[in-house]
Amino acid sequence: MRLTNTLSGRKEEFIPGGSPVKMYVCGPTPYDSAHIGHAMSYVIFDVLRRYLEYRGYAVKHVQNFTDIDDKIIARAREAGVSPSDLAEKYIAEFFRDMDDLNVARAHVYPRVTREIPDIIAAIKSLVEKGFAYVTPAGNVYFSVRKYPRYGELSHRRPDEMLAGARVEAGEDKADPLDFALWKAARPGEPAWESPWGPGRPGWHIECSVMSLKYLGEELDIHGGGQDLIFPHHENERAQSEALTGRVPFVRYWVHNGLLQLGGEKMSKSLGNLITVREALERYSADGLRVFILSSHYRRPLLFTEEAVQAAARGAERLRFAARQPARGDAPLDFDPDGFRARFIEAMDDDLNTPEALAALFDLAREVNRAREAGQDIRPAQEVLLELAGVLGLRLETPAAELAARPFIDLLVEVRSELRSRKLFDLSDRIRDRLRELGIILEDTPQGTVWRVGRGG
Template identity: 55%
Template structure:
């Protein structure tokens, strides 16, 4: 079975064949960086990280581009509220998000273009659209895209232009030829970032940015364009219109969209203010928990987030981790070993069949849990040696394709505190009994664990290195 992907453009699951053999070009819309990233952003990042990991495991070379929108109305408003420079504010949130992606075990993208560093390419793109009469310089200094110049406009979202006009709430703008036309370039306003252009000082509109960055970093045609399903209209619709009007070619072969994360039945978003930031999540849960949350359902479906779902996800992770405990026996043959060997041998094919079906991560996880059950049964039956090690190695191999680290949680200072206090009490009793050698042994062993003791007339205190 070959890889098949659900294409939002055609509303069908289609066999995937890259434009260039063995190479995949993938552009994913990144965040507008005006506040702390939330776990909805983490969901999208994890989805497309898993797509990339699976493609690479399957033998493809992937060029993965994720942009940062660092020039935007929301950034300007937030900077004005805080009395900060808009570019400095955007860069601070960009760097924070990159750090969070690392903590989430998201592979670094091949390129992270920013709007602010792509201005020349954006201007060139707009000039090309004007030359084709697909855009125009209006009397107010802005440049607009002619929506009606694109006969296919609305093909991604399945919206008819005439229906948009009759049903949309569009503020009248005398400078536009048509109320549906959207801004490619906005003329400069006091206190806003601005760049020189053939139309005077100004800055890009939102939609043109991704079209220009994709063209600059990848090509006129790409294999996969991804993002949240809240971007289908107008953002991705407008990207298609701009890019295909300029190049005359189909923009992306496949349009992939992940569902939204829902908290208390509502989409989680900055605008609604119902946020759990990535930092807040990672202060209480591991990156593997976030992965399993996302992987347990279809990437295209909404992800429900609540305490019950979190508890269930924690149990799933504990089940997987249980299979990584060491063997106690040494048996290397027998019926249980044969069963384990068979499951280990067929797991990659089962895993591939699941992921080839539109990245069905829930079915792929089921393959991992089959391995978990077989490994634990083998341990209980006294199996050890090479067969047991092979089972654990297979589990780690396939888990890594999903980006799961499967690391045992490290004990924090808070977790270890009761045990340290108990050892200090034991040492105090040994000192009272003049058991100096044993007392020193306790101190030395604690020191080896980076716990430093300080004796004083008032008792013993302790600190940890780092």
């Protein structure tokens, strides 16, 4: 398999350092509901993990919660609750959202507030090694110029980075490029005791410490959105390699493009946020996943109502092909394995999910054609379900339809009886009313069958 490594900027053959594949994905800061932009990133890394597992790799997946940070503190203050209660609420919501999106759970979910002693030990070690310094105010900063490879990951020159760097009010760093490892406590904020006085960790150090602790000194895959490349991952790389002396910290840096809404990056400030919950009220999880995967993961994904609706219809077509019972047992006249080969070829090429989905849609079309021709489509349906599962698509019949099934069967039976008695006005009324409700009846030589769908 080939994966684009942000560090080299090229597609590289994926060769893990050992087994299991060690995968770390930067997790959320739980201060608000997850939106579609978050869902996009977690669905993409979920598919990467599922595909690696499908190809026979064992994967250990770690994802953190940044459960203390400025945004959490500010939001908790507004809401009149403690930062930990606020974080707890949104962590629970995050799990519910991701479960509903069929994102497989990581193996470990470390949280900053539970890792403070390890974080302090790491900062101490960076100070001892000369990569960090303590200020009289009790802040600790990483000294960027001590780490010669800084800027390589984000492909920025030091002068470029300097142009964007600022010393914020209350910061006492020696160089604008430096970043905080430990922030001295401010009044009214949560704080932990440390050798430098009470305070809390900076954002970047947590991911270095947690990945080191739960996955070891060398990760195979470090993932996140492209907005994390700089400064977060650049800083993480500097900290980790300075801490362990081991290069590389990460074998493959994998970053997804960002969700755009009306051409803008989706962010809170635009006020056009769609939460995962709202999206799941309108669309199936399969529909949302097909939408996300219909664009290559490194490209920006443009969210429009039409695009999601088209994806939802696509998911429904796959489900229909995968779940409709066969109408006959004539031998299948095509080989579904060819579609599996196409799928694998696409996924091996830097996780080309649009091509992989195209293979699934073509397979679904063949299944429907073979079904009309009275063939035993079950072997092809098995391949369709197998490959859809790699993309995390369940293709399950909605619970409402399952519940309605016996009643629809009963109506179909009554209608057949009416037809045999030539009471066509009544039998047609049943057919037309069911059609209005989205149930399509088809009269075949073997009897009447029904399906859920739009139009004839």
